[in-house]
Amino acid sequence: MQAKKQAGPVLFFWILFAYIGFISGQGPARAEEFHEPRHLLLLNSYNQRMSWVKDIVLAVEDVLDPDNNNILLHIDNMDAKQFHGPDYFEAYKSYLRVKYGNSRFSLVLSSDNHAFDFLLKYREELFPGVPVVFCGVNDFRPDLIKGVNKFTGVAEVFSARKTVELALALHPGTEEIFIINDFLETGRAWQRDIDTALEGLKKRTRITYSENLPIRELMEKITHLDDHALVLLGVYFADRDGRYFTYEKIGEMIAGASRVPVYCLLEFNMGKGVVGGEVISGYHQGEAMAGMAQKILAGEDPEKIPVLQKGANQIIFDFTQLKRFGLNPSRLPPEALIINQPFSLFQEYKKEILVVAVLMAVLISTIGILIVNIFRRIRAEKQVRKNEEKYRRIFENSVVGFFQSSPGGKLISVNPAFAGMLGYDSPEDMIASIADLETDLYLKVEDRQTYQEILQREGRVDGFEYPVKCKDGSAIWLSNSTRAYFDDKGKPVTYEGVVKDITGIKLAQKEKAEAEQKLMQARKMEAIGTLSGGVAHEFNNLLGIILGNAELAADDTPEENPVRPYLSEIGKACLRGKKIVGQLLSFVRNPRTSQKPIDIGKVTAESFHFLKASLPPSIECRMNLPEKSMAILGDSTEIHQVIINLCNNAAHSMEGRAGILSLTLEERFLEKTESFYDQELEPGRYGVIKVADTGEGIEPHRLDKIFDPFYTTKEVDKGSGLGLSVVLGIIKGHRGGIRIMSRPGHGTEVECCFPLIEERVSESRAEKAELRGGNERILFVDDEAAVVTIGKTSLERVGYTVFTQTDPLMAVEAVRKDPQGFDLVITDLSMPGMNGQSLISMVNKIRPDLKTIVCTGFHDRLEAVGKENLGANALLMKPIRQEDLRKSVRMVLDGKGR
Known part of the structure; x- marks a missing residue:
């Protein structure tokens, strides 16, 4: 009520201040130097969805104004209504250490008892030396923070006696006060404290308490209260049957069931049928806490700021309920706040209205003088309107987008074409939806900055391309050409420009670039594949020569010779190299x-x-x-x-x-x-x-x-x-x-x-199979002379007669001259002049039953031909171990090959 009486003068001085700031061209002072922001942590005991916590957070943000005071406000909710206990708080401590381990806080704020107790226990471990300001703490005693430095705040002290005294003053004939609390731990504690607070009033009226009843029986009992009774609602969260209620809902239920006035101690219950009371307000708790925080941030020692235990509650009454029970608002204390009160403009601003009436009289007399000038201007304005209409039709019917904006990033006007590009129903819809071009239109802040820099430097922008956000959240590309218009002092006053939708062009450019990139990658991979295949082929031949000579040397070296292990290692390295070559591809x-x-x-x-x-x-x-x-x-x-x-x-x-x-x-x-x-x-x-x-x-x-x-x-x-x-x-x-x-x-x-x-790795020992030789005649074909020499030596050592040839055409000729002169042909797959597949095909035409083995280290050639299409009885991959060569020869000659 008091606040509304002061609204007129406050409004007047606010307008006067704004006007002075406007004509001076200055506005609020702004810091010219950049300072690192100060970090503050607000730790709430409960979930931020609770209206109590919402009010505290709102008050902190209103008082501290983080955006304009270079403050970064971090908010964390413990949600202790649902989760609590030592294990949870230990885990929550670890969570805060991980989340804020690298943050340096100037101040920690906390709401309600769980956060207060948590910080008492862990403040020095998590935020050593950081001041703490709390609010909403029940049952606060100074000894709780005795010996704890830099702890202060606002205690939550309900005003049961003050509320009852207000109620008795408004209802002098009251014979009974019926007090409602639930039987949870908090409810029983409130009942004890209320009983103590009302001790001196028990001689004036009868005080009774609600029992631990189901909600249905409690409602029935309230309904049958005597007309000379009052209801005082404390804290009621759950009934005897375990049904839970929100504070707002239970206030509405009790007030709806009661025929007599209901008073309360919590602001949540106001506005739903409760008359009023001196209530605990989440907003005022947060406001008082934030006020202390301002003092500490300004340099005041938190040790010298006492805990506020009185004065954080507010007297609030509902005008609708005052009227319902015939109570005169003038009987309320001057500091009382009245909600739901109809607003009377004349009563509130009587003096101001009289002044305006006088000014209107003066204004009416002035109007007569101005009428003559108005008629003179009408003819000129008609011509101006004709010109405006002409250009308005061009503006509205163009397929190109037009716009006008302020230098600060506010749209002044747009045409339908521009609004349609971004999916808005009308220009008015677009202007109302885009409050700031930088945040609501531009996808990239740097685009807006570059655009502004060019305009301020050159006064114009031509063909500036950038992505923007549409109404539905999608993005399109625009091409923008803009001109800046300046006042007499060279300061830009408006921007006017033309935009075109170039999304299709941009998509085509992107698709072309992606296609070119894929083509380049495909060509690169094709070149790499060709190179890798050739390298693998040549390297496998070299490994075959090394492996073959090492194995032949090992055969000629006694077991006790110290050289034998080295030769064995060479062989192992060659076989490992064989597998590594495969990785090249x-x-x-x-x-x-x-x-x-x-x-x-x-x-x-x-x-x-x-x-x-x-x-x-x-x-x-x-x-x-x-x-x-x-x-x-x-x-x-x-x-x-x-x-x-x-x-x-x-x-x-x-x-x-x-x-x-x-x-x-x-x-x-x-x-x-x-x-x-x-x-x-x-x-x-x-x-x-x-x-x-x-x-x-x-x-x-x-x-x-x-x-x-x-x-x-x-x-x-x-x-x-x-x-x-x-x-x-x-x-x-x-x-x-x-x-x-x-x-x-x-x-x-x-x-x-x-x-x-899950399978275990077995350490099995490979049993070396006994290799048998023979006396058959073998034709060995390879374009590498060293390879055929190794193959000839290896096979002749086990009894075979081996003929060698490095020219595949000469090898075919040898078979043609003496078709029965060979029992087996061993050939390389990749050779100049004729490949192994063609050689096998030709010798099979000469002698269909002639056995053949093909050797290769060229993976590309093998993949192109296919193992099943080689026409050979067996396939050996280079480099070839002598054991594998001899084993394969024996198997093919014995008819065990393919």
């Missing part, structure tokens, strides 16, 4: 590798020990493997290749300086589908290999490109860019996933996940 095709159960921990350990010897001493190597074995379905050579590639990359990132390279293997259970580089891994058990380094890290813009073939950040002579492409192909072939976490200056960590299987 893994990013352009998806070859099927031979996978079997392997112990990934054993392979990881072997790879790491093999790698350590090649690393510089400045790099410290750390390996952490679990004791139990983990089995995956995979290829040990490919896993070895993954680890070697990743560790080499890590070592290169630390080149020239000290660092740590760590390799870890752990078991992880994915509870839900997780995204990796370009894979989605299903829930389940996975073995995770992690390779981490303390190197220079990778820039964010490079992370999306590192798996591209030939992409590398190394110098020209220090890498091909194929390593991670090979790694990606291997991991995808094992149905796994890879992801990379890196920041410049903070090193890199790579995770490779492989699905685990």
Whole structure:
């Protein structure tokens, strides 16, 4: 009531202040220098959906005004109505530590008892030394914060006695006060406190209390109260049967059932049939708390700010209920706030209206003088309207968009074409919906900034292209041409411009660019595939020569000779190289590798020990493997290749300086589908290999490109860019996933996940089968002289007669001259002049029953022809072990081949 009486003068001075600020061209003072914002945390005990918490938050934001006072207000809700207990608060403490561990707060605010108790216990652990201001704390005692520094705030003290005294003053004939509280812990505590507060009034009137009744019986009891009774509603949250109610709903229910006036102690209950009372207000609690916060932020010592235990409640009455029970509002205290009171303009602004009436009389007399001038202007205005109408028709009927805006980003006018482009029903709809161009129209703030810079610098913008938001949330592209119009002082006053929808053009440009990119990628992959196939073929021939000579040398070397182990290692390296060559093609095709159960921990350990010897001493190597074995379905050579590639990359990132390279293997259970580089891994058990380094890290813009073939950040002579492409192909072939976490200056960590299987890895010993030779005649054909020499030597050692030929045409001629002179033809698939498939076809025409074996290391040729179309009795992949060659020869000659 008092606030409304002051509205007139306040409004007058507010208008006067605004006018002075306007004519001075200054407005509110603005800080010229940038200061780091101060961070404040508001910790609510309950959920922000509760109107009590909403009012507290609203009051804090109204008083502190974070946006205009350089304050970042963080709000967290403990939701302690639903979740509480020591375990929950310990978990909540951990949550706050993680969320705000890097934040520096100037002040912590809290509402209600749970947050207050939580901060008393954990403030120094979570926010050491940060001042705390609280509100809404029930049963507050000064000893609760005795010895606790920088704690102050607003206690929640209900005004039961003051409310009852107000009620008795308004209802002098009252004989009974019926007090309602529930029988929960809070309700019983309130009943005890109310009984104590009303001790001195028990001689004036009879005080009775609600029993622990079901809500239906309580409503019936209220309905039958005597006409000389009053109802005082305390706190009622649940009845005896466990039915729960909101504070607002229970106030409405009790007031609706009662024939006598109902008074309350909580602001929630107002406006639903309750007469009034001196109530606890969430807004005023928050307002008082925020006022203390302002003092602390201004530099006042929180130790010198006492806890506010009185004065935070407010007297509120409902005009509708005062009228219902015949109560005169003039009998209320001057500070009382009356809600739902009809507004009387004349009564509130009588003096102002009389002044306006006098001014109107003066104005009417002035009108007569002005009429003459008005008629003179009418004829000129008619002509102006004709011109305006002409241009208005152009403006409204054009298919091009027109607009006019203020320099501050507010639309003044638009034509229907522009509104239609953005999906608005009318220009009025568009202007009303777009309050600020920067936030409501522009998708990118930088576009708006660039647009403004050009306009301010040049006074015009031509063909400026940018994406904008439509009414339905979609986006289109506009081409904008704008002119700025200036006042006499050179200050821009309006912008006027033309816009065109160029979304179709932009989409066509994007599709063309994407198509060109895909074509370039396809050509690149085609070139890589061709190159890789040729390299694989040549390298396999070299490996075959090395492997063959090593095995022949081993056959001529006694077991006790110390050279034998070295020759064996050469053979193993060649076979491993054979598999590694296959990985050269893994990013352009998806070859099927031979996978079997392997112990990934054993392979990881072997790879790491093999790698350590090649690393510089400045790099410290750390390996952490679990004791139990983990089995995956995979290829040990490919896993070895993954680890070697990743560790080499890590070592290169630390080149020239000290660092740590760590390799870890752990078991992880994915509870839900997780995204990796370009894979989605299903829930389940996975073995995770992690390779981490303390190197220079990778820039964010490079992370999306590192798996591209030939992409590398190394110098020209220090890498091909194929390593991670090979790694990606291997991991995808094992149905796994890879992801990379890196920041410049903070090193890199790579995770490779492989699905685990339950099958144990058996340590079986391969039994070397007894190889039989023979006395058959064999024609060995290969364009590499060293290869045929090795094959001839190997087969002749087990009794065969071997004829060699490096020219496939001469080999066909030899068969033609003596069709019965050979029992078997062994030929390479890829040779100059004639390939192995053609050679087999020709010799089969000469002698259909002649046995044939084809050898190849050229995957592309094999995939193009197909194994089943070769026409040979057997196929051998280069490089060929002598054992495999002899075994295959014997099987084919014995008729066990295809």
